[in-house]
Amino acid sequence: MDINRTKIGVVGGGSWGTALANLLAGRGFKIDFWVFEEEVKTQIETERENRVFLAGCPLSENLFPSNDLKTVVADKEMVLVVVPSHLMRGVTATMSPFLSADTIVVSASKGIENKTHLTMSGVLAETLPQIPETQFAVLSGPSFAREVVRQVPTVVTVASKNRAVSTWVQEIFATPFFRVYTGEDVIGLELGGSVKNVIAIAAGIIDGLGLGLNTRAALITRGLVEMRRLGLRLGANPRTFTGSAGLGDLVLTCTGDLSRNHTVGRKIGEGMTLEQILGEMRMVAEGVKTAKSVYNLSRKLGTEMPISHEIYHILYDNVSPKEALHRLMTRDLKDELDEE
Numbered sequence: 001m002d003i004n005r006t007k008i009g010v011v012g013g014g015s016w017g018t019a020l021a022n023l024l025a026g027r028g029f030k031i032d033f034w035v036f037e038e039e040v041k042t043q044i045e046t047e048r049e050n051r052v053f054l055a056g057c058p059l060s061e062n063l064f065p066s067n068d069l070k071t072v073v074a075d076k077e078m079v080l081v082v083v084p085s086h087l088m089r090g091v092t093a094t095m096s097p098f099l100s101a102d103t104i105v106v107s108a109s110k111g112i113e114n115k116t117h118l119t120m121s122g123v124l125a126e127t128l129p130q131i132p133e134t135q136f137a138v139l140s141g142p143s144f145a146r147e148v149v150r151q152v153p154t155v156v157t158v159a160s161k162n163r164a165v166s167t168w169v170q171e172i173f174a175t176p177f178f179r180v181y182t183g184e185d186v187i188g189l190e191l192g193g194s195v196k197n198v199i200a201i202a203a204g205i206i207d208g209l210g211l212g213l214n215t216r217a218a219l220i221t222r223g224l225v226e227m228r229r230l231g232l233r234l235g236a237n238p239r240t241f242t243g244s245a246g247l248g249d250l251v252l253t254c255t256g257d258l259s260r261n262h263t264v265g266r267k268i269g270e271g272m273t274l275e276q277i278l279g280e281m282r283m284v285a286e287g288v289k290t291a292k293s294v295y296n297l298s299r300k301l302g303t304e305m306p307i308s309h310e311i312y313h314i315l316y317d318n319v320s321p322k323e324a325l326h327r328l329m330t331r332d333l334k335d336e337l338d339e340e
């Protein structure tokens with residue numbers, strides 16, 4: 001791979017898109033970078049900072065921000081998309097006519113679409129029909145944007161149905177501080193990264209209620225069971241859920257204050273309403289929307305996901321966190337390994 005010649009576009013100038021674009025730019029790639037807001041484009045051009053979504057982090061000179069999708073995605077070997085999951089369909093449908101059929105498309109977004117219950121690779125398959133699914137890859141794992149920009153040692157996984165694609169993408173991203181594993185389980189990786197956001201809201205609620213470390217450990221343990229159950233039902237490899245995009249990301253966001261999902265949960269536990277919390281946020285907490293998808297999808301499939309269901313009821317049915325917790329703790333007693 002020739003760093004001077006490999007043409008890469010990054011679509012999405014939120015905190016994660018900016019951190020990943022900056023990582024690649026720091027490796028020497030010249031990155032065409034689509035950002036939605038004009039103010040973000042101007043800030044990056046003139047101040048080398050994205051003050052809206054990643055304030056205080058100096059950015060590489062190799063980042064070329066633009067508000068024009070065509071410029072960013074046309075004639076590229078790789079396009080990385082990192083937009084919030086509910087915007088994925090609209091943004092990728094808009095860029096579709098400009099994308100050539102041999103481009104490798106990587107998604108680093110986490111979430112399950114509300115209407116279709118598709119993960120992001122499923123949305124890409126619908127909006128980019130000219131691109132074979134074997135050219136899609138997904139990147140996921142425990143990785144707060146702010147820590148990646150600080151070059152804190154981080155491990156993630158890139159999965160593609162085509163081993164040659166995941167290996168190529170691995171080489172594109174890997175640095176001594178950003179270690180990338182490959183995998184083939186695209187759906188497992190995406191479900192891990194999506195369900196963990198719902199469980200992270202629950203972890204925040206536990207902290208907001210002032211509960212203890214026993215409760216958090218219980219949540220991580222049983223949250224992992226739910227994630228794995230849904231994954232098994234949808235054809236994922238169960239081993240994926242003890243990997244970086246499963247247990248790894250679950251632990252990170254259930255314990256890390258930097259998590260937006262955790263923060264939303266904490267504020268709910270402290271008594272704020274969802275409307276108040278979202279009204280104050282310009283960033284996305286994917287678990288809020290994913291909770292709806294997980295609730296409806298798991299009911300349709302008949303998959304037991306009691307914690308995720310209670311989070312849905314807290315967010316959308318005005319159930320109090322204390323009542324939800326009581327219901328969880330007083331469910332029918334059962335065998336621990338009685339899972340599938």
Ligand SMILES: NC(=O)C1=CN([C@@H]2O[C@H](COP(=O)(O)OP(=O)(O)OC[C@H]3O[C@@H](n4cnc5c(N)ncnc54)[C@H](O)[C@@H]3O)[C@@H](O)[C@H]2O)C=CC1
Nearest residue numbers: 013014015016017036053082083084109110144145283284
């Ligand atoms: N921030 C992080 O540390 C990590 C985030 N992710 C995932 O990356 C994805 C993107 O999230 P972030 O980069 O954190 O975003 P963010 O929450 O920092 O920013 C929101 C993004 O939405 C964009 N946006 C708002 N309205 C828009 C519109 N109408 N059309 C197009 N774009 C619009 C903004 O430009 C901005 O890029 C999410 O799925 C998230 O779960 C994954 C790993 C780490």
Ligand SMILES: O=C(CO)COP(=O)(O)O
Nearest residue numbers: 141142143144259260261
């Ligand atoms: O997915 C993330 C880290 O891996 C970021 O989590 P939050 O979206 O909750 O901040």
